[in-house]
Amino acid sequence: MAGEKKTFQLDKETLVIIGAVCLVFLWTVDRIVSSKDPVEIVLEAPKAKQAEQVETKKEVNKANVPLATGAEPIDKIFIQSGCAACHTIPGIEVARGREGPKLELGTNARKRLADPNYHGSAETEWEYVQESILNPGAFIVEGYRDRVMPRWYGQKLSAGALDKIIKYLLKIEEVT
Numbered sequence: 517m518a519g520e521k522k523t524f525q526l527d528k529e530t531l532v533i534i535g536a537v538c539l540v541f542l543w544t545v546d547r548i549v550s551s552k553d554p555v556e557i558v559l560e561a562p563k564a565k566q567a568e569q570v571e572t573k574k575e576v577n578k579a580n581v582p583l584a585t586g587a588e589p590i591d592k593i594f595i596q597s598g599c600a601a602c603h604t605i606p607g608i609e610v611a612r613g614r615e616g617p618k619l620e621l622g623t624n625a626r627k628r629l630a631d632p633n634y635h636g637s638a639e640t641e642w643e644y645v646q647e648s649i650l651n652p653g654a655f656i657v658e659g660y661r662d663r664v665m666p667r668w669y670g671q672k673l674s675a676g677a678l679d680k681i682i683k684y685l686l687k688i689e690e691v692t
């Protein structure tokens with residue numbers, strides 16, 4: 517009898533301990549979740565705002581585009597230069613433009629060079645991307661119009677900024 521009672525008491529203690537552990541666990545989870553909330557809001561708010569700005573800025577105006585020195589992070593170059601307003605650029609959250617083709621030059625630069633309609637002067641993929649930024653009229657991607665992409669990027673992108681852009685774009689491969 518006594519033995520049975522002891523077992524019952526032990527079980528009760530165990531239950532209390534398990535209950536306490538659960539409470540501590542729930543409290544910890546609650547703390548983690550609630551401490552994350554404000555951080556997430558802070559991180560997401562500017563992103564949403566940037567997307568809005570890019571969305572409403574369809575017309576890229578030469579006077580409003582600052583000179584990119586190449587010291588800026590790549591996403592900043594794409595946004596401040598207006599590329600993000602017209603192009604979807606994988607890896608750049610706010611670049612969802614549809615005026616121009618999705619930039620997947622890791623796959624497409626090769627295709628353009630091999631296109632029988634290509635009559636530009638680029639011989640390498642690097643040169644193709646450079647030419648399509650500095651002299652967009654050299655080759656018009658099928659399905660898009662000439663004279664939509666600005667022709668003054670040579671004046672707004674330093675050699676360093678241009679190199680950074682080309683390097684980034686050539687890494688993007690088409691995902692099918």
Ligand code: HEC
Pocket residue numbers: 574575576594597598599600601602603615616617618619620621624625628645648649652653655656657660661662663664665666669681685
């Ligand atoms: C006002 C809209 C607009 C802006 C701003 C713009 N582009 Fe374009 N872009 C286009 C259009 C339209 C085409 C397709 C026609 C053509 O080939 O010229 C194009 C074509 C391209 C191509 C060739 C793509 C391919 O698949 O062959 C590249 C590369 C490119 N743009 C890069 C850029 C970069 C980098 C910037 C910013 C420095 C930029 N564009 C800014 C509209 C734009």
